[in-house]
Amino acid sequence: MLNLVIAFFAGGLFGAGLFVSGMTDTTKVQGWLDVFGNWDPTLAFVMGGAMIPMAIAWLVARRRAISLSGNPMPPAPSTTIDSKLILGSLMFGVGWGLAGLCPGPSIASLSYGGPGLYVFLAAMLTGMLLAPMVRARLDRPVPAE
Amino acid sequence: MPIDWIWGLIGGLLIGTGGAVYLLGNGRIMGASGIIGGLVDGSGLSTKWERIVFLIGVALLPVLLMPYYREVDTHITDNYIVLAAAGLLVGVGTRIANGCTSGHGVCGMSRLSLRGFAATFAYIFAGGVGVVIFRHLLGVI
Numbered sequence: 001m002l003n004l005v006i007a008f009f010a011g012g013l014f015g016a017g018l019f020v021s022g023m024t025d026t027t028k029v030q031g032w033l034d035v036f037g038n039w040d041p042t043l044a045f046v047m048g049g050a051m052i053p054m055a056i057a058w059l060v061a062r063r064r065a066i067s068l069s070g071n072p073m074p075p076a077p078s079t080t081i082d083s084k085l086i087l088g089s090l091m092f093g094v095g096w097g098l099a100g101l102c103p104g105p106s107i108a109s110l111s112y113g114g115p116g117l118y119v120f121l122a123a124m125l126t127g128m129l130l131a132p133m134v135r136a137r138l139d140r141p142v143p144a145e
Numbered sequence: 146m147p148i149d150w151i152w153g154l155i156g157g158l159l160i161g162t163g164g165a166v167y168l169l170g171n172g173r174i175m176g177a178s179g180i181i182g183g184l185v186d187g188s189g190l191s192t193k194w195e196r197i198v199f200l201i202g203v204a205l206l207p208v209l210l211m212p213y214y215r216e217v218d219t220h221i222t223d224n225y226i227v228l229a230a231a232g233l234l235v236g237v238g239t240r241i242a243n244g245c246t247s248g249h250g251v252c253g254m255s256r257l258s259l260r261g262f263a264a265t266f267a268y269i270f271a272g273g274v275g276v277v278i279f280r281h282l283l284g285v286i
Contacts, residue, residue, distance in 0.1 A: 002170075003170070003195055004198045006166060006170035008201065009170075010171075010175060011198065011199035011206075013202075014199075014247070015203035015207055016207070017158070017162075018160065018203070020214075021159075021160070022149060024207070026220045033269070033273045033276040042149045042153040045151075047157060049153065049160070050158070050255075052161055054164045054255035055255040055256070056165065057164065057169055058168070058255055058256040060169060061169060067173075068169060069171050074168070074174055077261070080260070081260060085267075088239065088240070088242025089263075090268070091242075092238030092242060093267060093268030093272040094234050095230070095233070095234030095238060096246075096268060097271070097273070098227055098231035098275055098286060099221070099232065100220070100221070101221070102239075102247075103235065103245050103247070104247050106235075108204065108206075112207070112217055116228055119225045120231060120232040123229040123230070123236065124181075125232075128182040129236075135241050138241065
């Protein structure tokens with residue numbers, strides 16, 4: 001039960017932050033990516049601001065084996081940079097630029113995004129459903145020859 | 146507009162605090178694409194209630210804040226073909242890369258993860274090139 005209270009609280013902070021920062025406004029996201037247009041620096045402030053408490057949390061987490069609700073802390077990050085990471089991130093980036101939406105804000109704007117948001121969400125969920133197939137294809141060993 | 150930067154910073158601090166609560170509270174990395182994707186492809190069903198409750202929090206807080214806010218407009222395009230293509234790319238891309246702006250960006254880079262930096266560089270680069278091509282060259286967005 002504690003883990004659910006924590007999850008709700010964390011989600012609430014995330015949603016509130018996305019809302020007040022303006023990150024559910026697609027023009028702010030596209031404005032940040034649009035270095036040749038009317039560049040909008042807001043996203044850099046959001047990212048920078050978010051990394052401050054998060055970096056502190058990682059430092060605290062390093063000294064603890066388990067979390068408040070009893071789950072173990074995440075393992076040390078992998079350092080493998082593979083084609084899935086890069087190809088996936090490039091695909092994500094193009095989609096992010098096209099719509100000005102990423103997964104977090106697409107949920108945060110659920111109540112006010114209108115029909116366009118539902119089209120995006122339906123496509124995103126379909127993409128997430130198809131992803132294991134794409135991943136399996138990328139994982140398939142290349143025949144040596 | 147300077148006020149936007151300040152709101153951006155305040156919002157960022159809230160987002161990071163959410164991530165800190167999720168990490169220290171539940172030992173989890175707050176990555177939106179992973180939390181949603183695990184429900185969609187079934188890989189995260191063992192923790193489904195945690196995921197669902199998290200997402201309810203994300204969607205609910207903006208509803209509660211709305212009455213106190215200046216103006217709310219997502220400016221989402223009404224070009225459904227663009228939105229469908231974008232959604233597919235975001236869905237597939239974040240899942241095969243194992244993270245998005247929150248997981249790789251906020252949570253990854255703040256622990257100096259190499260993968261976090263590589264992914265963030267790649268999606269910002271692709272997003273920037275995408276906006277140049279689709280806005281300035283093709284004029285579709």
